[in-house]
Amino acid sequence: MLDGGDCCTAVEADPQQPLILERAEKEPEKKWHTVVSHRVKKHCSCSPEKAKSKILSFVPILQWLPRYKLKDWILGDIMSGLIVGILLVPQSIAYSLLASQDPIYGLYTSFFSSIIYAILGSSRHISVGIFGVLCLLVGQVVDRELAVAGYLPESSFGSNNSDALLAGQGNSSNVECDRSCYAITVGATVTFTAGIYQVLMGLLQVGFVSVYLSDSLLSGFATGASLTILTSQIKYLLGLNVPRAQGWFTLFKTWYSLLTNMAETNICDLITSLVCLAVLIPAKELNDRFKSKLKAPIPFELFVVVIATVASHFSHFNSKYGSGVAGVIPTGFPPPQLPSWTLIPNVAVDAFSIAIVGFAITVSLSEMFAKKHGYTVDANQEMYAIGFCNILPSFFRCFTTSAALTKTLVKESTGCQTQMSGLVTAVILLLVLLVIAPLFYSLQKCVLAVIIVVNLRGALRKFRDVPRMWRVNKIDASIWLITMATSALVNTELGLLVGVLVSAFFVLGRTQQAQVLELGRAASREHYENISSYRGLQTHFGVAVFRYGAPIYYANQSLFKKSLYKCANLNPVKEKAQRLKFEKNKKQKDTEEGAKGMSEDKQNRESEASSSVILMLDEKSSRSVRSLVIDCSGILFLDTAGVNALKEVRKDYRELAVEVVLAQCNTSVLDSLERGGYYDSKKDGEVGKNNMIFFTIADAVSYVQNLNVPNGDCDNKS
DSSP states (O other): OEEOOSSOOBOOOOTTSOOOEEOOOOOOOOOHHHHHHHHHHHHHOOOHHHHHHHHHHHSTHHHHSTTOOHHHHHHHHHHHHHHHHHHHHHHHHHHHHHTTOOHHHHHHHHHHHHHHHHHHOOOSSOOEEOOHHHHHHHHHHHHHHHHHHTOOOGGGGOSOGGGOOOOOTTOGGGTTOOHHHHHHHHHHHHHHHHHHHHHHHHHTTOGGGGGGSOHHHHHHHHHHHHHHHHHHHHHHHHTOOOOOOOSSOHHHHHHHHHHHTGGGOOHHHHHHHHHHHHHHHHHHHHHHHTTTTOSSOOOHHHHHHHHHHHHHHHHTHHHHHOOOBOOOOOOSOOOOOOOOGGGHHHHHHHHHHHHHHHHHHHHHHHHHHHHHHTOOOOHHHHHHHHHHHHHHHHTTTOOOOEEOHHHHHHHHHTTOOSTHHHHHHHHHHHHIIIIIGGGGTTOBHHHHHHHHHHTTHHHHGGGGGHHHHHHHOHHHHHHHHHHHHIIIIIOHHHHHHHHHHHHHHHHHHHHHHOOEEEEEEOSSSSOEEETTTSSSOBOBTEEEEEEEOSOBOTTTHHHHHHHHHHHHTOOHHHHHHHHHHHHHHHHHHHHHHHHTTOOHHHHHHHHHHHHHHHHHHHHHHHHSEEEEEEEOTTOOOBOHHHHHHHHHHHHHHHTTTOEEEEESOOHHHHHHHHHTTTTOHHHHTOTTTTOOOBSSHHHHHHHHHHHHSOTTOOSOOO
16 A cells, blocks of 8 residues: 655554555656756766766777777787688778778778777777678669660670769769769768768767567677578679669569579689689688687688689680779778768768668677677777778778677687777788788679678578577567568568568557466465466455456557456456446336326336346346455556546446556556556545555455454355
C-alpha cells in the first residue's frame, strides 16, 4: 500500500497488514526555459580545466600517447601495423574496382583513414579503411552519376580505364575532366557528404541510434550486399565488358547481362581467375585453421598479386590477349580539391544511408572489441572519428571508409595494443604510394576481383548458420532473412531501411501478441506463477489473479481488455448488453400486454419471473469471480489510452459487483495512473476504496478476500 511521504523506507507493520512504502518527494518540474538556460550554461561555459578536458576527449591520442608503454606495447603495435599494411595494399587496389575508381584512390583512402582514426578514434583495436559494402554503395552512386553526366559505360573504353578520356556529353562544365576524374569527383563528394552527416550526428549526440541496428539486421544486410558484390565481380573473373546494372533488381539484371555475353569470355582472364582462386581459397583456409599457431597470417594475397603482376607483364596479357589491367598508377599525392557542390543534392540521400552503415559497422566493432579487452568506447566520439575519416580525405580524392572486421581481427590477433599500429600501417602505405605503386601497372583486374570474392567467404558462410539461428530465435532469423533478401534481390540501400522497419514491426508485434495469464500461488510460499506453465499451483476461491507482460498503450489496449475478459471467462460488456437487451424486451412486452388489458395478477407473475432471470444473471457473473487482482510487474509503462483501458476495466467489472485491484506496479506506472486520474475517488463515488496500491500479490489477494467475506465468516478466505 502506498502513502505520501518524503522518504523511501519500509514501515514495520503487523504481518496481516499490507506492505506500506513511502514515496520519496518528487523534484518539482522545471520550466522549459529554465532547462534550456541550464543546458546552455553547462555546455557553453568555459574554464581552463573544461577546455582541456574537451580537447583531450575529442583527440584521444593526446590521452594515451603520453602514457604509452614503449617496452610493453611497441613490438605488438609494429607487428600488427606491418601485417595489416601488407594486407591492405592488394585489398585497397582491389576494392577500388568495386567503387568504380582507379587503383591509386584506394591506396589514398586507406592511408588517410589510418592516420586520422589513430588520432581521433577511441577504440584501440579496430582497423578503419576500405569496407566492401561501402565500396559497393559508393560504386553504385558513381556509375549512376556517370550515366547521368553522359559518360559512356566503362566497357566502351576498352580494357584500360586510365585511357578513357572522353568528356561527358551532358556535362559541359566538366569538359576537361575525363571519366576517371569525374568518377572520383562523385566518389569524393559522396564521401564528404556522408562525413558531414556523421559529424552532425555526433554534435547532436545521436550515437545511441546504433542500438536500433541489431546484429541480425547488420549481418543480414552485409550478407545480402556480399551477394551483390559477388555478382558484380563475375564480369571481371570472366573478362566480360558489361556495364554495371542500375536501379532495383540489379542482381537479376547483372546475371542476365552475364549470361547473354557469356560467349565473349576472355579465356586468359578466366584461366587466371581459376588459378588464383585455386591458390587463395585453400591458403585462406590454412590461415584460418592454424591462426592460433601462427604469430601472423601469411600474406598470400600479396604473393598472388606480385606473381600475377610479373606473369602478366612478361607474358603481355594485355596486348596479346586483351586482358584488363590496372593501368598507370601514379606516385605521390594530388593537391587538395574541394568536392563538387553542385553534385551534393544528387547524392545527399545516398550519402545518408552510407553514413548510417559506416557508423553502425564502426560502433558495433568498436564496442565488441572494447568489451572483449575490458575498456569502453564513446559512440559519439566514434561518430566524430569516422566522420573526419571521410571529410578530410575527400579533399584528396578518397572514398568512404569504416571499420572492417577481417582486418580488425588480423590486427588484434597479431598483438595490437593501441592505434600506434594504425600509424605503422600508414607508413607502409606511404612507401607504396611514393615508390612501389607504378609496379602494379600490369596487374590484371581479374586478380583483383578474385581477392574481393575470396574475402567474401565470411559473410557468405552466414548461410550455414541460418538453421541454428532459426532454432535459437525465429524472429532474429526472420529479420536476417528479410534484410538479406531485400539487400540482395531488390536494392542494397532499401535492404537497410526494410531491415529497420521489420525490426520495429517485430518489436511492436510482440506487444500485440502478449496475453493475459492466470496466476496461481505456490504451496510452500507466497509466490505466484502462470498456472498453465507449472504444476501444483493453487487458486483462491472468488479471487482471480492475472498478469499482463507488456506495456499497455494505444496500439494494444483493446487487445489487453479482450485477453483479460477471455482469460477471466467473464466479459462485463457482454453481460451488460444481455441485461440491457432483456430489460428492453421486458419493457416492450409489458407495454404491449398492458395495452391488451392483461390482468394485474398475470402482470405480477411475469414481473416476478423477469426479476428471477435478472437475479440469475447476477449470480452467474459473480458466483465464480468476485475480485480480480492484476499483477502489473510486466507492464513497463502506460500511456493515456492504457490508463483509460484500466479505468474502463474497473468500471465495467464494478457494475457486476466485481472488484479490480492492481499489484506490483512500478513507479512509472503509478505516476501514469495518478496523472490519468485512476485514483480520483470523487469520480468513483467511493472515498478511499480506490486509493489502495499493493506492492505484493499476496497483499492484494488478502485485501479483496476480506472485502468478499461476510461479517463473522472467516472460513472462506482462501
